[in-house]
Structures are given as C-alpha cells and as structure tokens.
Amino acid sequence: MKGLCGALAEADLGRLGSVSWHRRFRAGEAIHVEGEVPPSFCAIVSGVVKLSKSLPNGSQQIVGLFGAGDFLGRPFGGEARATAVAASEVEVCWFPRATIETVTAASGAVKDWLYEQVADELEKAQEWIMLLGRMTAEQKMAVFLLSVMKAAADGKPAPAPAREMVIELPLSRTEIADYLGLTIETVSRQIARLRERHVISAGNTRSVVVHRPDVLTAIVDSTRPPGYPVLVANQVDA
Amino acid sequence: MKGLCGALAEADLGRLGSVSWHRRFRAGEAIHVEGEVPPSFCAIVSGVVKLSKSLPNGSQQIVGLFGAGDFLGRPFGGEARATAVAASEVEVCWFPRATIETVTAASGAVKDWLYEQVADELEKAQEWIMLLGRMTAEQKMAVFLLSVMKAAADGKPAPAPAREMVIELPLSRTEIADYLGLTIETVSRQIARLRERHVISAGNTRSVVVHRPDVLTAIVDSTRPPGYPVLVANQVDA
DNA sequence: CGCGTCATTGAAATACTTCAACGACCGTGG
DNA sequence: CCACGGTCGTTGAAGTATTTCAATGACGCG
Numbered sequence: 169m170k171g172l173c174g175a176l177a178e179a180d181l182g183r184l185g186s187v188s189w190h191r192r193f194r195a196g197e198a199i200h201v202e203g204e205v206p207p208s209f210c211a212i213v214s215g216v217v218k219l220s221k222s223l224p225n226g227s228q229q230i231v232g233l234f235g236a237g238d239f240l241g242r243p244f245g246g247e248a249r250a251t252a253v254a255a256s257e258v259e260v261c262w263f264p265r266a267t268i269e270t271v272t273a274a275s276g277a278v279k280d281w282l283y284e285q286v287a288d289e290l291e292k293a294q295e296w297i298m299l300l301g302r303m304t305a306e307q308k309m310a311v312f313l314l315s316v317m318k319a320a321a322d323g324k325p326a327p328a329p330a331r332e333m334v335i336e337l338p339l340s341r342t343e344i345a346d347y348l349g350l351t352i353e354t355v356s357r358q359i360a361r362l363r364e365r366h367v368i369s370a371g372n373t374r375s376v377v378v379h380r381p382d383v384l385t386a387i388v389d390s391t392r393p394p395g396y397p398v399l400v401a402n403q404v405d406a
Numbered sequence: 407m408k409g410l411c412g413a414l415a416e417a418d419l420g421r422l423g424s425v426s427w428h429r430r431f432r433a434g435e436a437i438h439v440e441g442e443v444p445p446s447f448c449a450i451v452s453g454v455v456k457l458s459k460s461l462p463n464g465s466q467q468i469v470g471l472f473g474a475g476d477f478l479g480r481p482f483g484g485e486a487r488a489t490a491v492a493a494s495e496v497e498v499c500w501f502p503r504a505t506i507e508t509v510t511a512a513s514g515a516v517k518d519w520l521y522e523q524v525a526d527e528l529e530k531a532q533e534w535i536m537l538l539g540r541m542t543a544e545q546k547m548a549v550f551l552l553s554v555m556k557a558a559a560d561g562k563p564a565p566a567p568a569r570e571m572v573i574e575l576p577l578s579r580t581e582i583a584d585y586l587g588l589t590i591e592t593v594s595r596q597i598a599r600l601r602e603r604h605v606i607s608a609g610n611t612r613s614v615v616v617h618r619p620d621v622l623t624a625i626v627d628s629t630r631p632p633g634y635p636v637l638v639a640n641q642v643d644a
Numbered sequence: 645c646g647c648g649t650c651a652t653t654g655a656a657a658t659a660c661t662t663c664a665a666c667g668a669c670c671g672t673g674g
Numbered sequence: 675c676c677a678c679g680g681t682c683g684t685t686g687a688a689g690t691a692t693t694t695c696a697a698t699g700a701c702g703c704g
Contacts, residue, residue: 244522287483301538346539353662391463
C-alpha cells in the first residue's frame with residue numbers, strides 16, 4: 169500500500185513530492201490509452217480504475233481492477249497494452265514519467281518495490297485466468313462479490329468475512345460482465361438467482377446486502393453441481 | 407532470452423556458473439509445486455513447461471507455458487502459487503534459491519532484468535485473460551496454433567508466418583484443453599473442423615501441417631460469425 | 645495378445661448468449 | 675410539474691456453443 173514511500177530515501181521523497189500533483193478523473197475518462205506511451209505513473213488515492221483490452225470485433229475484457237493504494241503504469245514500459253479508465257470518480261497522485269524513471273534507476277529499493285508490485289499483479293492475473301477458464305457464471309459472480317467484500321473490509325477490525333455485510337458495487341452491470349467474461353444479461357440473472365435464494369438482497373442497483381457469505385464461498389469451491397440440495401436445505405425456512 | 411548473462415557482472419557470472427547445474431525432468435514430473443517454496447530458480451534449456459493451477463473440484467487450468475530461454479520461479483517470492491510441470495522431456499539450468507537472491511540483491515542490473523521478465527509475463531497473462539474471457543473455442547484454437555507456429559519460427563530467417571508450416575504440438579489434447587479453458591472433446595472437434603476446412607492437416611496426433619495461416623489469423627480477429635462464406639470461398643478448390 | 649492411455653466421434657443435455665420487450669431511473673426542456 | 679428521451683437493468687423466449695455422457699478406435703507396452 170504505502171510501500172513506495174517506505175522504499176524512498178528522504179531526498180527522493182522530497183523530489184517526488186515536489187513534482188507530483190493531484191488530479192481527478194470523472195467516471196468514464198481515460199487515464200492511459202492502449203497503444204500510447206503513458207505520460208505518467210500514478211497512485212490511486214480514491215476511486216476505482218478498470219484496465220481493459222478490446223478485441224477487433226468490439227467486445228471488451230477488463231483485465232484488471234485497481235483501487236486506492238494501487239499504482240497505475242509501468243516505468244520503462246513503452247506503450248501501454250491496455251486502456252485504463254476511471255470506473256468511478258477517481259483521484260490520483262500523478263508523477264511525470266521522466267521523474268519516476270530517474271528515481272527508479274537510481275534506487276535499488278524502489279526497484280525492489282516495483283518488482284513486488286508487478287509480481288503481485290501477475291499473481292492476480294493468474295488467478296483470474298483460472299477463474300475465466302474454469303468457473304461457471306455462478307461461481308464467477310460469487311468470486312466477484314466476495315472480492316468486493318474483501319476489498320471493502322480491507323483494514324477493518326474483523327478480518328474474516330463477516331456474517332452479513334452491505335457492499336457497494338464499484339462497477340456497472342456492463343463492467344461486471346466485461347470483468348467476468350459474461351454478458352450483461354447473464355450477470356443480471358445470476359444476481360437475481362442469488363436474491364431468490366436469499367443469499368443476497370439488493371437495495372439500489374449498486375448496493376447489495378450479502379446475507380450468506382458462507383454460501384458464496386461454498387459456491388466458489390463447489391464441484392460442478394453446485395451443492396444445491398445441501399445449501400438449499402440449510403437456508404430455506406421450514 | 408540470454409538477457410540474464412548480459413545483466414551479470416563477470417564476477418557474478420562465474421559465481422553463478424559454479425553453483426548451477428543441469429537437471430532433466432521427464433514429462434509429467436513436477437519442477438515446482440503449488441504451496442511450496444520453490445528451492446530454485448531455473449532457466450529452461452530445452453523442452454516445454456506448463457504452469458498450472460487447480461480448483462478444489464479437480465479441474466485444472468494452465469496459466470502459463472514456458473519454453474527454451476524462459477525462466478522459472480521468482481526470487482523472494484515465497485510460496486509458489488502454481489505448479490510447474492514438465493510437459494515434455496525438459497532440461498533446465500538450475501540455481502539454488504539462496505545464490506540467486508544474493509546476486510539479485512546486490513545487482514541493480516539483475517533487478518532490472520528480473521523486472522522486465524515479470525512485466526513480460528504479466529503482459530502475456532493479460533492477453534490470455536482476454537482470450538479466455540472473450541473468444542470462442544474456434545478462436546482459441548486458432549490462437550493456440552498460431553502461437554505454436556510463432557514459437558517454432560522464433561529466430562528463423564522468415565519472421566512472418568510462412569505460407570505453409572509443419573509444427574509439433576508441445577501439449578497433449580488434455581493439456582491444450584486445460585490451456586484454452588475447454589474440454590478435450592471440444593479441442594478435438596475444433597481440430598477436426600479445421601481439417602475439414604483444409605486449413606490444417608494432421609499426420610501424427612502431435613504434429614500438424616498448417617496450410618492456411620492466413621485463415622487462422624482471420625478466424626482470430628473475426629467478429630462473431632467467423633466469416634465462413636468468404637473464407638470458404640477462397641480455399642475450396644474449383 | 646490384451647490392457648491402459650489418449651484421441652475421436654455421436655447424441656443428448658445445458659449453460660450461456662442473443663434477440664427482443666419492458667420497467668426503472670434521471671436529467672432536460674416544455 | 676409533467677412529459678420526453680436516454681441510459682441502464684431486468685426478464686422472457688429462442689438459439690447455439692460447449693459440455694457431458696457414452697461408445698469406439700488408435701497406439702504403445704508388457
């Protein structure tokens with residue numbers, strides 16, 4: 169999270185501080201564009217950023233999601249191979265590319281930090297490959313909800329997924345679909361089904377109450393027939 | 407490819423050379439195991455290694471494929487989050503973890519190289535996310551064949567995908583299925599269909615003659631109805 | 645020769661998509 | 675204030691790609 173500052177010598181910190189500035193993006197605005205050399209490296213202060221790729225036929229796939237504390241852009245990277253778009257109102261701390269590259273080149277600690285950063289992202293990407301390749305729509309949806317819960321609970325007192333929780337979805341249905349590799353209709357239907365089963369209930373479109381996180385996790389690691397009999401027996405009232 | 411040596415000072419090169427040794431793995435043998443701290447970092451000399459994750463329900467997904475010149479394992483990484491298995495007879499150049507970490511910690515150039523390495527891998531992973539999330543079985547198969555062609559042609563005189571080419575598939579049907587997020591039957595059928603359309607023809611199960619690379623690329627970036635009429639018209643003889 | 649693994653093929657089942665219609669929400673302008 | 679159009683989400687019905695189940699064929703090996 170705040171590892172960058174930890175990795176920086178005082179002199180560098182001051183140097184970076186003096187050239188950085190805050191910048192806001194409204195939902196939908198592009199931060200980096202696929203095929204262009206990103207002019208910056210930035211830390212997300214608040215909001216959610218989606219990193220997406222698009223196919224010639226026009227369909228999109230979100231390949232990564234970033235929130236407060238995450239970093240965008242890769243020093244020495246050349247052209248960005250995906251587009252970064254603000255999924256909500258986003259505030260970033262913005263560093264000119266050149267400065268970051270100079271500081272990085274000079275500091276071993278920063279290099280270490282950067283390496284960690286990319287390695288983590290790779291790990292997440294590989295998880296996602298697994299998810300996209302081998303999970304059903306239902307499982308994908310469950311993973312998504314759980315990950316939003318986890319993100320929301322990050323740093324909160326209770327580390328375990330609590331017994332009940334209200335979460336705000338950071339993405340529209342269309343974006344969720346692009347994230348999970350599904351269509352918007354399938355996403356909608358999966359949510360409806362979870363609601364019918366009383367696993368979640370929805371107020372506003374964007375906010376969801378998760379009643380049974382345990383059922384979500386059960387769905388995620390269920391063998392293909394997703395344990396309906398057992399789970400339904402548990403939750404249907406007599 | 408040989409970037410590691412370029413990044414190393416002579417002293418380090420000697421040091422590494424003296425502790426490295428060659429090691430062979432037979433097809434199916436595990437090189438690193440998910441959940442264990444890998445005892446080594448190694449360069450693949452020959453053969454193909456698959457990196458896979460498995461779901462509780464037993465299904466597998468290959469999250470990466472590595473060939474000669476690629477590197478396995480991440481210094482400072484902790485537990486491996488995927489299993490690396492030899493997909494064929496594999497020969498590696500093996501370095502004890504401790505040595506690699508010492509050398510890396512000391513050398514900025516090695517850090518840079520390592521960073522590049524991971525960043526490249528991340529880029530490939532994101533491509534794969536796109537593929538798994540948004541492509542049809544037919545497109546996946548085409549991408550796979552093209553990537554095998556590219557790997558085979560690597561460093562060859564003609565850089566462009568040639569007009570006709572014989573390739574050896576480095577994976578079994580099951581492995582291809584795990585790689586593309588499909589079932590073995592679907593893979594088999596897609597190959598059969600490509601054969602019927604005279605895009606490829608097959609000798610041995612593991613070897614394929616690609617007659618029309620252009621059709622494969624057309625399939626990859628076709629909008630959903632994969633242009634059958636046009637393409638078929640081109641290739642069917644009068 | 646017979647057994648085991650791997651690949652192919654067919655037929656039926658199903659998960660997901662596509663197409664299409666409708667309802668809810670929201671800001672704009674009358 | 676209310677009607678209007680636009681975007682977004684939901685829902686139904688039909689279509690299709692892919693999976694599942696099952697049987698058969700090809701190959702290698704003891």
